[in-house]
Amino acid sequence: MRPVQASDALLEIDGLTTHFFTREGTVRAVDGVSLTVPAGKTVCVVGESGCGKSVTARSVLGLVDEPGRVVAGEIWWRRDGQAPVDLARYGPKSEEMRRVRGGEISMVFQEPMASLSPMYTVGAQLVEAIRLHMPLDREQARERAADLLRRVGIPRPEERLDAYSFQLSGGMCQRVMIAIALAAGPALLIADEPTTALDVTTQARIIDLIHELQAETGMSVLFITHDLGVVAEIADEVVVMYLGTVVERGGVDEIFHDPKHPYTRALLGSIPRMGAGTGQRLATIRGNVPHPSDRPSGCPFHPRCGDAVAGLCDRSDPPDVRVGPGRTARCVLHENADLIGDDGQLGAEEVQR
Amino acid sequence: MTMPILDVRDLKVHFPVKAGFIGRTVGHVRAVDGVDLTIQPGETLGLVGESGCGKTTLGRSISRIIKPSTGMIGYRGTDGTVTDLAALRERELRPFQRQIRVVFQDPFSSLNPRMTLRQIVGEPLRANGIATGSELEDRVADMLARVGLSPKYMDRYPHAFSGGERQRVNIARALILGPRLVIADEPVSALDVSVRAQILNLLRDLQEEFSLTFLFVSHDLSVVESVCDRVAVMYLGKIVELAETAELYASPRHPYTEALLSAVPRPDPRLRDVGRRVRLTDDLPDPSNPPAGCYFHTRCPYAVAGVCDVSGQGPVLDGIGPGHHAACLRSDELSLAGVASELA
Amino acid sequence: MLRYIGRRCFYMVPTLFAISLVAFAIIQLPPGDFLTAWVTRLESEGEQVDPAMLDGLRQRYGLGEPFYAQYTKWISGILFHGDFGESFEYGRSVSSLVLDRLPWSIGLTVFALLFTWIVAFPIGLYSAVRQYSFGDYLATTIGFLGLAIPNFMLALAMMYVAYSVFGLSTSGISPLTIGIAVVVLGTAGTAGMIRVLRANLLDELKKPYVVAARARGASEKTLVIKYPVRMALNPFVSTIGWVLPGLVGGEVIVAQVLNLPTTGPLLFSALRTQDMYLAGSIILIVSVLTVIGTLLSDILLAWLDPRVRLGYR
């Protein structure tokens, strides 16, 4: 095991490995992921389908469904002022884990409608969340619930407490989910594609809301998304994932303006930019995203990579190279960057002997 | 100016809301509520809006998957004759459905899992009696190659392919009849980012190669900007703004368009606090009971009481510049922000 | 909610009408008219029939008139006078005969339904929560067996064991026979119920709202009991609708085997002797009761489920 390095790291995931043991074989959904969430910051995990970003998020709270299991790695969680604890050691059904869930770390999901039970009122579910972690009676909890709804921008909160999820719009439901997540004043909010199912106008407001709440409460946010636009809007730091591994980590400006990993570069090149006008020809990444169950050997990106070196990238796992302060890229192109120093400006060409 | 290939006039699609034992009609959802639209040959017209705005229904009624309630869909054939597709019966539509084809959103449910690529792509040829046997096979192989799929996979079933590949199959199926107009209903929104660009480029290449006209339905404004020549913005079953893409994105004239554009997250952290932020409330009005006056006034930041909410005096889509139309009662007074101005 | 109940009651009308038609058709099905058959039989037994009485009867049932006229006579008698006709076999009015036995039938059915629930609920719950455990397999196996064993076989087997192993008497009303009847009837429904509950619960347990509840720190017990069970209860309640007809039908056979004084054996003997007014009336009454039971289950469902209650479905 490794001690937590950065003192301001609230959550440090180290070598997290989550596998799904299906009848057809083992799917290595998350394969040695390491990332850090500093206190008060927003870290975005970005990647395409099957990259393991959601499974990573769920692994933190032990929410991976059967037949998935965290098989290795550590999840260091630092409560304020206390020695860090390894969440990976808590059983998914243990009392300790339950106290963390919702109390210290909250989670918001992709489908706000489906995340609320249609059988109970919104208020009942909010009150439940409050009373799970706070010693309040029903009356007080209800007051707090109304407060929370007001804080997430729901008009007429007292009335809305008695509404059912199916009576609210998707955006409203997501606000309720955020209110539930805030119930016990968590230190970390994990948002798993919270805006994917919403319209672009609603998405903007939900992102604003999370932004505001973070500024207000000082909580950290681990934001999972596939949308680079959203990342640019909200992230302080970015973790780019591809097929179960972290391919690049860094500050948001560095990732967007100085991407190191070929995948990050290709991904940024393939999204249309607003204002660039009609007829822009998009850069493409060849091939398709493979299913996690048939992951290529060596670097998982090598079959689609323009810079792949035959005989190298398809054979051995690429090293995780430190390419700058707080930056890593998992690519042979940067293998020597460690020696060169922390300037992080080393171009791919220079390394390609 | 050339003659439009498609001229839609006052098109309405109303879905009855039924209730009770015998299914009495108690109201109508006005999914498409009086749309006027022309599409020029060779152009790509984008149709954008929030979910539930009626853009998909409009696309489906033009391809006559749905029968429109009233209105006209004037289609100009190669010989210059205009036919009103809205008035035709199913049998009479056949020849036109060869010329107007659809690419669906979901690459999974749009391919019959029990048919091979050969059968799927060849079905239009077979059904229209155009080709059979080895000729059909040749044409299918040729078409697959053009959309970037190896013909040697012709006898495989859809489940063996990824989303992007399936979407190529869908495109091949749509194009094999040599259509003139293709209605693409969110063709890339179910795809991964890295595959999306491939499909968008492919659509563009094929448009040039076969001189196609596209009606491109999408909720993704950045995708629409990159592929469309003109864009129509829909809100609650009506078109609220229509303009050349560059014009619309640079200087929108409808508050709804401004809000949509401002809500799109821009993939550049340096633009984070640049530009005007317009935020709409979440609640889309009930399309079976739209608000009085301008449908948008309930969410519009510029709405003026007594002007925008007067029953029976809703705005109409007016020309306000060359090729630029907007349906806003206050479009002359407002100065709205677009995107281009913010680019560094 | 009231509107829902009103609508639901309104839906029942055509069903009830159709049931009465079928029941009447069954009365009419046997060849010849029943009066002639009855007279023939009485005469063959050496009894004399009063022609005046025959005429009266003919008048009353509208024999010789067209089907719809006979039907109208029959149904208006039932609706306005509670007159279901006469049983020739017993020489009593059908309504008094049926009334004697109906409480037993209803009691048996209700108890069997309760048995079904009480047994099926915990087992189904356990099976779903401990999917693929030994207990789950056991429950599934028993469920399959319950589906495969005909009611009367089970009744016979239990009677055989009681009689020849324990030397108990197994005919007529006794706690034993009634117990056997309840268990036998209940078992058939239980098997199906367990499967339904298990399948529903497994579906529900995978729903995002369960994950969301878990993520906010709800205990595993709450997760199962509070959320999915509440949802899974819906189909469970609505299963009353399809369990009830089966129960009522099964009751006929089981009561016959056990010789219980319910409507079942009465129907059976009526059918054998072609005492068609009695038979038709029993079919009518039993069917109507079933339909009412289904209605009750629907109302219960609406009361349980806010989506139905608030008209969102």
Next chain:
Amino acid sequence: MTSVLPDADASVTGDPAGGDETGGRRAATQRRLVWWKFRQHKLAMVGLVLIACIYLVALFAEFLAPVSSSTFNSEYTYAPPQQLRIDSDAGLYVHGYTSTVDPETFEPTFEVDKSQKIDVGLFVKGDEYELFGLIPWDRHLIGPEDPDQPMYLLGANRNGYDLLSRMIHGTRVSMTIGLVGVAMALILGIILGGMSGYFAGKTDTVIQRVVEFFMSIPGIPLWMGLSAALPHEWGPMQRYFAITVILAIIGWTDMARVVRGRFLSLRNEEFVTSARLDGSGRPRVIYRHMLPSFTSHLIASVTLSIPAMILAETALSFLGLGLQPPVVSWGVLLQDAQNVRVLATAPWLMIPGLAVVIAVLALNFVGDGLRDAADPYKK
């Protein structure tokens, strides 16, 4: 994508530029995928083998049964089952019976007499029959070497009928009545359910109400009423046919519901819309595009409703309202076991019930397996 399993959207990726390594699965037809999935279901495979055996028994009933279904020996009333024994010298044999007559009722009671040996042979000559109704033959798989000696491997009933033989003969009726009934229910169900699902609207509403009606009335009293109303003078064949019709009338509703549900959900599938836009005519859309998509589901539901038919027939016949002797079915055989006192003296009369249970179980297993395998693309 909500799925936590990382299968999200890219189910199986076929790299367009090569990738034949797992070509087998990728080029597989749906039928093949269903079969692969079905094979993993062990109970279903056991069920399948059992069902195959039972239908083979039905097919070769005359040969497999020691005697014909009408052969009886009134001397051996309620003779108990004999155990088939094997001896290195004598080969197969069974013990004979001794009888004692009750002095009061004059009813004989039989006991197996260990001192007697009755030789049993394979492929012995016995009652003449026509195999498949065509080939006259007189060989039976098993039987006493001397046809006059008693052999009751599963005992005899009140009239001295051999239960084993009658059960084997009964297989044919019991197992076919389900098939015929289901076939009729299927046709009714497909027509009405299909109409309901394809045309929707008013047609659907009306058909739905009819289905609801049939589902809300208790079936058994209705069957009883209908079958009691069958004319007494009808022959066995007419009766057999009438009973299947009655079973089908009750059983079609499930079929109709399944078919309707499938049609409704498929009608809005994009591939069906696509087929329409491709210019395929309505019949082709229905038969080539829609029907194949749920045949496997349909087969599963059919398999699951045969047992219900078998059970219904058994119950009706047991009550004496279904098939009547001389037709032999398992239900008819169980008529002998109406009464506890009879059962106490001759418990073996319940054995045909065991056959019912096994057949129904096996069919349920197969149906369950099919249902699970019907959608091979779903995990």
